[in-house]
Amino acid sequence: xxxxxxxxxxxxxxxxxxxxxxxxxxxxxxxxxxxxxxxxxxxxxxxxxxxxxxxxxxxxxxxxxxxxxxxxxxxxxxxxxxxxxxxxxxxxxxxxxxxxxxxxxxxxxxxxxxxxxxxxxxxxxxxxxxxxxxxxxxxxxxxxxxxxxxxxxxxxxxxxxxxx
Numbered sequence: 095x096x097x098x099x100x101x102x103x104x105x106x107x108x109x110x111x112x113x114x115x116x117x118x119x120x121x122x123x124x125x126x127x128x129x130x131x132x133x134x135x136x137x138x139x140x141x142x143x144x145x146x147x148x149x150x151x152x153x154x155x156x157x158x159x160x161x162x163x164x165x166x167x168x169x170x171x172x173x174x175x176x177x178x179x180x181x182x183x184x185x186x187x188x189x190x191x192x193x194x195x196x197x198x199x200x201x202x203x204x205x206x207x208x209x210x211x212x213x214x215x216x217x218x219x220x221x222x223x224x225x226x227x228x229x230x231x232x233x234x235x236x237x238x239x240x241x242x243x244x245x246x247x248x249x250x251x252x253x254x255x256x257x258x
Contacts, residue, residue, distance in 0.1 A: 103226075108219065112215065112219075115215060119211060132169075132172050135172050135178060136165065136169045136172050138178060139168050139172070139178050139181050139182060140152060140153040140154035140164070140165050140168055141153075141154040141195075142182065142194065142196045143164060143168070143185055143193050143194060144192070144193045144194070144195050145158060145160065145161040146160045146164070146189065146193060147159075147160045147161070152195060153168070164185070164189075167185070168181055168185070171184055182194060182196075
């Protein structure tokens, strides 16, 4: 048995693997939070807001008058010193949640994105545990020799010796 297989069979290995996956998810969700220019912030927020008149375009992509007005409003909000989340919350409050292309980072919208990941991780762990139990059970069944098995082998060997 390799060291990696032995490590993953231990509970510590699974806990470490879960911690690495959770850490990767957190880093991916938070992304780069470094300082940006106002123009970059306006573009970033505009990419997460749906154009109210176009079918499948963000405010950033659309060239409609409504999208231009929303881009200008986003620029005013950013210039006023609001954070990206505050600008999105303002737009959702004023125009409705339906304009936001990305879910919120707390409450029910966050659960909608986190729960499937948790379900997949738990399902994978459950499958791994079930496969491990089945393998261990098969190995135990293979090692268990009954008296009936011994009698059958003895009879076969006796028949073998009786043949000319």
